[in-house]
Amino acid sequence: AGAPRRGLRRLSSGGGGGGGAKGSAPQTHQTIKGRTRFYVRTGVMPAKDEAAAAVPAAAASGGGWQVTLDGRPLPTPARAPLVLPSEPLAWAIAAEWDNQSTPVGIEPSFMPLMSLASTALDQIAVDAxxxxxxxxxxxxxxxxxxxxxxxxxxxxxxxxxxxxxxxxxxxxxxxxxxxxxxxxxxxxxxxxxxxxxxxxxxxxxxxxxxxxxxxxxxxxxxxxxxxxxxxxxxxxxxxxxxxxxxxxxxxxxxxxxxxxxxxxxxxxxxxxxxxxxxxxxxxxxxxxx
Missing domain, CATH: 1.10.3580.10 (ATP12 ATPase)
Structure with missing residues (x-):
């Protein structure tokens, strides 16, 4: 259990770039690019009340859903709650993480849905x-x-x-x-x-x-x-x-x-x-x- 916690702390430490004149830069967990997969199981759970409340666009869809790695909620690159507006979308993003077993380690570019969700929550939701x-x-x-x-x-x-x-x-x-x-x-x-x-x-x-x-x-x-x-x-x-x-x-x-x-x-x-x-x-x- 200790290794996944360390991985998630590093995972939430940033990465992916910021906004700017060219709009909202696609957000991915670039800090873990190339790392060996540090988790075993992926899953989905209903968003906790405090997490859902922090994301009005997801809460408006019925409370929101979160992706989990070894049972722990996955954060965005900016450490915000990754609260998604639907269960099917959450499962699709969980599948992107579950498929991270490439010979060169974790590859964020293989997670386009995660990138879109993180960009939406870390940048656009903060300032559109x-x-x-x-x-x-x-x-x-x-x-x-x-x-x-x-x-x-x-x-x-x-x-x-x-x-x-x-x-x-x-x-x-x-x-x-x-x-x-x-x-x-x-x-x-x-x-x-x-x-x-x-x-x-x-x-x-x-x-x-x-x-x-x-x-x-x-x-x-x-x-x-x-x-x-x-x-x-x-x-x-x-x-x-x-x-x-x-x-x-x-x-x-x-x-x-x-x-x-x-x-x-x-x-x-x-x-x-x-x-x-x-x-x-x-x-x-x-x-x-």
Whole structure:
């Protein structure tokens, strides 16, 4: 029993980086990267009252759940209670820890759901402003708001086919009528009320939703696509195809760089899938109540 306690104390001593101009940095237990697994069993338990009270977004879902390592509640990298909004999400994160038996030791990058939860609780729940302020500028360079010039007929047609429905959805869902640019240099001049509407939508999200939105937006270089992912309007595969539309078109013309394009695609899809899974498991818990 002594070894797991020492491991958990070191586990909760920080790591993973902090917030900043680029928003909320993904939080993982980087202090244990490469360490030999120091626990035997993983599990889940209902959150203790004092722990649940510290996380309103989880408490609002019915009291919250905690992951355990050898029976002890797992903390976040910042030593906060890791209280999750649903039992299915807690079990999924417990499974990430249970699968940590790689030859090189514990690998935090293999725990994307844990990373999202820790980012939500350690950073966004404490102060959502850095995340919101980092996401809003994506509208100025949003992938969905740029079209190739008319003379590039094939690419332009593909973009219109994919981007127009997304912009129509944002307009209908949020009342945000975003502008479109045909010049890669000229940023789209979005109406102020459209930007305000999307900012208000973000402020209405809890810390878990914002963490998933940040993940999807950063990957797609598009808040429009990020919102579509967290609202389940796009699947991860659809979002990846949408955000890589021009790059995939260029690959058709010039070929795939093995070890480059393919690796980027796999990493991007894994990240988008984690954001979708994170929220699906959160919602599944609500449906089970």
């Amino acid at each position: 402003e850095p995340t919101i302020n980092a996401l809003l500028p994506f509208l100025k360079t949003d992938t969905a708001c740029f079209l190739a010039p008319p003379e590039e007929r094939i690419l332009r047609a593909r973009q219109e086919e994919v981007f127009a429905p997304l912009l129509a959805w944002v307009r209908e869902r949020y009342g945000a009528d975003l502008a479109v640019s045909e010049d890669i240099i000229a940023k789209p001049d979005h109406p102020a009320d459209a930007v305000a509407a999307l900012e208000a939508a973000m402020r209405g999200m809890d810390c878990f939703e914002l963490a998933a939105l940040q993940c999807a937006t950063f990957n797609c270089k598009s808040m429009v696509m990020g919102l579509a992912v967290v609202e389940h309007e796009l699947t991860p595969e659809e979002a990846q195809r949408a955000c890589r539309l021009e790059e995939d078109f260029n690959v058709e013309q010039w070929g795939l760089v093995e070890g480059g394009h393919d690796v980027d695609m796999a990493a991007s899809l894994a990240s988008l899938s984690s954001a979708t899974t994170f929220l699906r498991l959160r919602d599944l818990g609500r449906e089970m109540q």
